Amino acid sequence: MASRSSAIVRVTLGELMRVLPSARFGLAPGPVRRAAWARALRRSFERLGPAFVKLGQLISVRPDEFSAELVAEMQGMQDAVPAVPAAAIRAVITREFGAEPEVLFATFENEPLAAASIAQVHRATLAEEYRPVWGETLPAGAEVAVKVVRPGAAASILSDVEVVRRMALRFAGTRVTRRFDPVALVDEFAATVDRELDLRQEGRFADRFSFDFRDDPKVQVPRIVWTRSTSQVLTMEFITGWRLSDLEIARAAGVDCKGLAIHGATAFMRQVFVYGRYHADLHPANIFVTPQNTIAYLDFGIVGYLTPEERMNITQVMAALVYRDPDRALRYSEKLGVHVPPGHVEPVRAGLGRLLDGDVRPDGTRDFAHFGLGFLKLLGEHGVAIPSGYGLLIKSLATVEGVARALYPEIDIVSTAQPFTTRILGQAMGDPVRVRERMPAAVRAALRVLTE
């Protein structure tokens, strides 16, 4: 473990040395210097392996705790690593099922489709039909994607988490970590990674997602083949389509990108405001548009859950954005654990008002990312700690906006949220308990208006 700590320090120092000239040996202006340090950290994280790649991804969704330069750099973190040789992947499958891939599948391709820090994906075909949890039966011969945890990934990540935790304990309370609690960050990171290392959790969420959108023919989710899945192997329907980087081809093939952008944004609002569980990693690589004019969602490794109470409070905060109501935003953010110290309420409220007024793009559409990330930054500047779920949701909404804009640049995600937030709050107003509580005050107010 000591040697791993030394390796981490060596790699990080090496990358910091590399950027020293561009940081003018620490004498460059603040933003230039911070950008250089951030670049060095990103490079060292990429070199240090899967645990650090995941840690970087977590930092990329916490603009409240880290500098804008570091967050931006970590957002560009490449989770594409050299593929593990097919023999090693085949060995994992054989160990998990007690049989060679050719026994389990009609065909299995040794050439991987994708290789990331935790898992690698191979194409195969089903040997026999399978009836999934939700949706139509997959016939024998159906193409599937087999996602396999890279051998040694779990042990290496868990060991690195331990090392990083010890480092975090050492740094806690120092000047370096004055804006965040390093131990809490590592613990949150450990919990996320733990979920990602058991692929069955991803499969179960995919099933639930399919069920939640059972009435929506435009949303497609890979069906999971449970007879060919374990904690280390997840077999799912293979979906073909175009990535967001290939939209020109999709448009030429007749895909309605504008319609799908609006539909995709609406689908996300439904996840958050109606179900309280959402795909929290909707970056462009995890979404396809398909020749059938549907949106396909992939990779449910990072998901967010909201309790009914949190869901209602989040809805209130979103309604505050839709209807430009800073008081409502602050009141319900408080209920979500965003505690603004009494002395900071007025400046935060003023800053929030400015954000609400300034989030309009030149084309007249509202800019959620500007508002959401600006709000997190504003809270960070006033020393307000952000609950992790709150930060994750805002980042997810900002990502969804980015994805939707890639499909259709003029989309207004705030206006997409309006019917959801309004309807849910309207329903809450009709709750009998609430009506009973508020009726006397409402009658008094009505009489006051009448007598005026």
Next chain:
Amino acid sequence: MTDDVMRFFATWLFTHEAADEEIKAAIRRGMAEGPEGMAGGPDAFVDGLAAMVEEEKEQLKRDLEARARGEEVAIEQQSDPALDEVRFEVAELRGRLDNIEALLEAMLRKLGE
């Protein structure tokens, strides 16, 4: 409020008329204002809600007319969410059993070796 029944109904009618006018005005405002124009805080929310209720009312009218023509309306075609939830839980359980069965088969294969 008052012992005079006529006065009570007059009050009720007056309230109804006033509320009716206010709701109509709120619907007009809610429909006219795009999201970029909403800067009114809680009042804007009430207007937005009123506009959505108006849309729902129009849908209800269309449904009633369709039903009068003997057609099946959309809301009646929806399945029962509670029943769907049970179906999903049963299906999910089947998935878990499939998974356990596969693991048992794997163990048997390994034991056979």
